[in-house]
Amino acid sequence: MSVIEMTTFTVDPENARAMLAARPGMVAAFREDRRGFLAARLVRLDARTWLDFVEWTDDAAWDESKAKGANRPAIAAFFATIGTLVGAERGVRYDDAEDGARRVRTVAYGPEPSQVGELYLPEGDAPFPVVAVVHGGYWTAMWDRRQITDVADDLVARGYAVWNVEYRRIGEPGGGWPGTFLDVAAAIDALDGMDPALDTGRVVLLGHSAGGHLATWAAHRGVLPPEAPGALPKITPIGLVELAGALDLKAADAAGFGKILADPGAEPPKDAPEPARPEAWAGVAAAVGDGIVPLLVDGHFAWTSPLELAGAGVPVLAVHGTADEAVPADWSRRYTEKVTAEGGRARYVEVEGGTHFDVVRPGHPVWAEVTGFIHEIVAGQA
Structure with missing residues (x-):
């Protein structure tokens, strides 16, 4: 007591x-x-x-x-x-007699409600390698980090510390350009000094969908010019896992990516999670017009599109389903091809018949590819 x-x-x-x-x-x-x-x-x-x-x-x-x-x-x-x-x-x-809860705490990296993340610490001897996880949802306020907690639970059970980050999103104050990018950069840099149990020399970035774009962008922060939002990182990742990421923002803009959000009654992709904040949809629908990308980047493609930034850098695993209804697999494929052409290490895994959300399910067979890649990268830095 x-x-x-x-x-x-x-x-x-x-x-x-x-x-x-x-x-x-x-x-x-x-x-x-x-x-x-x-x-x-x-x-x-x-x-x-x-x-x-x-x-x-x-x-x-x-x-x-x-x-x-x-x-x-x-x-x-x-x-x-x-x-x-x-x-x-x-x-x-009064503590319960059998308290088997994992050690999880919410950490703020800024003063705004969305400038927070959950830090999961596994059992065992520290320091732990870290997987920083970035969720998707068209970069909008309707979806939040709760949709990817199954991934966090799986990774922490494998012995990794997990930093499940939130960030300001389109549809809330400060979201979009440049706040979303500033937040993701600040969230990852917040690992520096956050907890002595973290091995910040072994940080892997993982993102899904819009979060796959942001995690991939974050992996390339080191090549941004000093004036670009998110430049001059404190944390240098050792690897990147992008799952069904929107990696070609120019193509996404040309295709009107996200314009489906103008209709809150439209059919969502298969197995899509329910919105965490459905009340935010009306404001997004009114602003989205012919696509979400202009709200996100305001024309700054050279600073924000992973396909534009791609080059030799951290090792990359890109996973995409052939039946993805939301994000074309070609965007991941072309990104990994460019990284390889620039002399980097990139592996592209295409999941036959895989949907947009299959690639982020710990129970799906492709998840072994994801965890195997993370283990390989982390073990190589031990």
Whole structure:
């Protein structure tokens, strides 16, 4: 058992970034100065309201901490960003006798609600190689990272740390150009210093569909000019798995890729997940016009299209189904051909009869190709 302090407070949106920046210093000061402090977990309830779960060994430790207030500069700096205190309650934590849950936590890499990810840590001895996972969904706010948790569960069971990232998407503030690219870059770079259990010298990127595009783009950040969003990466991946990715943005633009979203009642691809935020569809439908690509890149194809950026770099596995209803397999095929022609290492696996979502199913036979590739790449860097 332990005592839980549940404090709800507001932060003006313009102060959210400063609050998150001050948070690590405040927690470090608590660890140094507050007897009985065990842990703190921050939850964002809405654009202005936050809930802080702070764990103490006993009631006396909590009382002593309240009496000290903002006695350290780092604590005062955090408190200064807070608008109003909504309330504070006390609870007692009881752990289940058989707690077999995996170690998973949500980590914010920015102040916006979509600038977060889930970090999964496996059992065993750290440091762990990392697979950074990027979900798809036409780069829009209707679909989120929950659609790819089966992949995260499978990979963490194989001994990998998994960073399942969210990012601002078309249909929410900051989504599209250039926010989506800035977020994916920031999310991957956030691995640097996130947790000592992570081996950031062994990071593999994996993405599906629109996330396949973003993961592939992220693998080529090192060749971007300094002025391009996402340039100058902190994390250099050792491999890339792209699954049914939209890798030729010029062809996608010419084909009106994503214009189906103008009709919320249109038939979705086979086995497509239900939208996590169907309320966002109306705004996307009104903006999508003849295709989603202009909203994503605003004409900056040279900085954003993997086919334009393709060259010798990290080893690549591209997997695509021949029966993909959403993204043409030819886009993955031509990308790997260009990487190979430029002297890089790329393997293209075409799944006969495979659909858009077959390639991201851990139970599908092609998944052995995916996990085998990741194992090979990670073992080669051990």
